[in-house]
Amino acid sequence: MSRKNDKxxxxxxxxxxxxxxxxxxxxTLADIAAKADVxxxxxYYYFKVKDEILLAVxxxxxxxxxxxxxxxxxxxxxxxxxxxxIEENSRGSDTIARFGCSLGSLCQELGKQxxxxxxxxxxxxxxxxxxxxxxxxxxxxxxxxxSLAEYLIASLQGISLLTLTFKDPAFLHRxxxxxxxxxxxx
Amino acid sequence: MSRKNDKxxxxxxxxxxxxxxxxxxxxTLADIAAKADVxxxxxYYYFKVKDEILLAVxxxxxxxxxxxxxxxxxxxxxxxxxxxxIEENSRGSDTIARFGCSLGSLCQELGKQxxxxxxxxxxxxxxxxxxxxxxxxxxxxxxxxxSLAEYLIASLQGISLLTLTFKDPAFLHRxxxxxxxxxxxx
Numbered sequence: 001m002s003r004k005n006d007k008x009x010x011x012x013x014x015x016x017x018x019x020x021x022x023x024x025x026x027x028t029l030a031d032i033a034a035k036a037d038v039x040x041x042x043x044y045y046y047f048k049v050k051d052e053i054l055l056a057v058x059x060x061x062x063x064x065x066x067x068x069x070x071x072x073x074x075x076x077x078x079x080x081x082x083x084x085x086i087e088e089n090s091r092g093s094d095t096i097a098r099f100g101c102s103l104g105s106l107c108q109e110l111g112k113q114x115x116x117x118x119x120x121x122x123x124x125x126x127x128x129x130x131x132x133x134x135x136x137x138x139x140x141x142x143x144x145x146x147s148l149a150e151y152l153i154a155s156l157q158g159i160s161l162l163t164l165t166f167k168d169p170a171f172l173h174r175x176x177x178x179x180x181x182x183x184x185x186x
Numbered sequence: 187m188s189r190k191n192d193k194x195x196x197x198x199x200x201x202x203x204x205x206x207x208x209x210x211x212x213x214t215l216a217d218i219a220a221k222a223d224v225x226x227x228x229x230y231y232y233f234k235v236k237d238e239i240l241l242a243v244x245x246x247x248x249x250x251x252x253x254x255x256x257x258x259x260x261x262x263x264x265x266x267x268x269x270x271x272i273e274e275n276s277r278g279s280d281t282i283a284r285f286g287c288s289l290g291s292l293c294q295e296l297g298k299q300x301x302x303x304x305x306x307x308x309x310x311x312x313x314x315x316x317x318x319x320x321x322x323x324x325x326x327x328x329x330x331x332x333s334l335a336e337y338l339i340a341s342l343q344g345i346s347l348l349t350l351t352f353k354d355p356a357f358l359h360r361x362x363x364x365x366x367x368x369x370x371x372x
Binding site: 026109151157161 | 207208209211212284285286290291293294295297298299300304307308311312315333336337339340341342343344345347348350351352353357360361364
């Protein structure tokens with residue numbers, strides 16, 4: 001990997017972490033440059049404005065999400081795929097208790113503002129919703145697949161918020177157990 | 187009401203609206219002063235720092251929440267009380283599609299930061315959770331009351347986030363209908 005790409009990757013990784021931990025609005029290009037150990041003047045070579053780095057972060061997160069979906073899609077049992085999705089969330093419970101869901105909190109923050117940046121975040125949420133819907137369709141729930149997907153995502157998002165609010169991973173663990181039971185009969 | 191109290195009330199109302207519409211972090215004391223039509227220099231007479239005005243906003247929201255609970259507690263049918271709670275959310279769906287849930291988005295934003303301000307927001311969420319739990323206890327669900335309350339609040343919070351993300355009140359309406367059906371047998 002060239003030195004140039006390395007710097008860009010370091011900037012995107014740093015932005016990803018800071019946006020998640022501090023919110024997008026309170027993260028400055030200077031913060032990102034410092035964390036990535038890249039001189040601030042160089043940042044503008046890669047990203048003219050903060051929105052451009054946000055787009056790069058969303059693209060990176062989308063690729064990560066797609067990798068997970070690709071792995072899970074190889075599981076022959078459809079309910080195992082959905083269980084993997086629920087467990088992936090639950091595994092991150094300590095971090096969620098500190099900073100919330102990385103996707104949910106970005107949608108919450110940018111949704112208020114609207115415009116292009118909100119669409120970037122919404123696009124990630126839509127991809128997640130579509131993947132879950134596809135699984136329920138594979139379970140033969142042609143008509144209710146979207147409604148089941150909305151239910152599952154909303155449950156996880158809501159409980160992630162309570163986990164963050166009360167700084168207690170137990171909220172997410174309890175809900176994950178309920179959702180895995182629900183999945184047996186859904 | 188004295189002129190002095192009037193100014194303080196105007197500042198708290200303006201802060202409440204701006205924090206909801208724009209987030210706490212992007213709202214400045216100057217924004218609040220301008221919206222309340224109070225000279226910025228006067229703001230410091232009432233609130234030394236932005237955290238103090240946030241505390242006043244949370245206290246105002248707590249009083250508003252308590253007023254609703256007091257009205258609903260007078261309904262003889264316990265399920266009607268919980269239905270009123272669900273409907274109150276659903277009625278705000280157009281605003282939720284623009285700015286999210288006022289309580290959920292505050293908890294999401296301040297939760298990342300932690301500290302005293304996060305505790306103010308968490309306290310409001312705890313009051314809501316406790317009221318819902320009390321209703322399920324009144325329905326004889328002594329053991330599962332907290333779990334049912336968590337489920338109801340998480341469902342509403344999660345769907346409020348999807349409503350905001352996709353800017354579509356239909357998400358909240360669909361979920362409210364499901365929750366009212368669920369309530370019949372819960």
